[in-house]
Amino acid sequence: MWHKIKRILIIFLLVKRASAENSEAEQLFRDLEVVPDILDEPPKELLKIEYAGGLDVGRGEEFTPTQTKNEPQVDWTAEPDAFYTIIMTNPDIPTRQNPATREWLHWLVVNIPGTDLSRGYVIDPYVGPLNPKESGLVRNVFLIYKRLGKQEFDEPILNNTNVAGHERFSSKDFAKKYDMKLVAGNIFQSRWDEYVTFLHKQFGIIK
Numbered sequence: 028m029w030h031k032i033k034r035i036l037i038i039f040l041l042v043k044r045a046s047a048e049n050s051e052a053e054q055l056f057r058d059l060e061v062v063p064d065i066l067d068e069p070p071k072e073l074l075k076i077e078y079a080g081g082l083d084v085g086r087g088e089e090f091t092p093t094q095t096k097n098e099p100q101v102d103w104t105a106e107p108d109a110f111y112t113i114i115m116t117n118p119d120i121p122t123r124q125n126p127a128t129r130e131w132l133h134w135l136v137v138n139i140p141g142t143d144l145s146r147g148y149v150i151d152p153y154v155g156p157l158n159p160k161e162s163g164l165v166r167n168v169f170l171i172y173k174r175l176g177k178q179e180f181d182e183p184i185l186n187n188t189n190v191a192g193h194e195r196f197s198s199k200d201f202a203k204k205y206d207m208k209l210v211a212g213n214i215f216q217s218r219w220d221e222y223v224t225f226l227h228k229q230f231g232i233i234k
């Protein structure tokens with residue numbers, strides 16, 4: 028009898044401790060200071076991100092612009108009837124120490140039914156990291172927001188040949204405007220490599 032009560036008590040305490048601790052995602056967003064730099068609260072779930080060639084985005088590791096130039100596969104725990112938004116944003120423009128024109132929007136797809144990204148509405152098509160050499164190490168932040176219903180988005184459509192609309196984005200304000208709840212996220216870091224020159228030409232930043 029006492030053994031049983033003791034065992035139940037121990038299980039209860041273990042469960043209680045686990046829920047009080049930060050999840051992996053929460054810890055990552057605080058360790059890399061994305062909270063408080065651009066968010067008030069971290070997401071609970073770590074977003075799965077896989078780039079071409081089986082390149083798994085783990086937890087804040089560094090990858091090159093070349094490795095991350097194409098849209099990755101992403102996966103998270105979704106409710107089948109809910110709609111999701113994916114944002115990739117860079118808070119470190121022009122540098123992490125002096126982010127005067129924070130944030131730079133890299134990817135924005137809304138009204139994604141469940142995790143079926145192909146059926147979402149693309150406001151900003153994916154573009155990988157493109158900070159200049161002087162930026163040093165920057166953070167690339169992925170955020171998944173949830174909405175219970177499908178929604179009208181009154182936003183200009185961006186493209187990858189013009190910087191207009193990408194600069195001075197605010198993930199927090201966007202989520203607030205459309206009343207969305209942050210559910211998952213992940214981060215990788217990057218610095219300049221020669222692929223950035225190609226992107227700067229594509230955007231008309233350099234000739």
Ligand SMILES: *[C@@H]1O[C@H](CO)[C@@H](O)[C@H](O)[C@H]1NC(C)=O
Binds near residue numbers: 184185186188189191
């Ligand atoms: C890209 O966006 C810019 C700025 O909104 C616009 O002027 C331009 O026509 C767009 N280009 C294409 C190919 O859609």
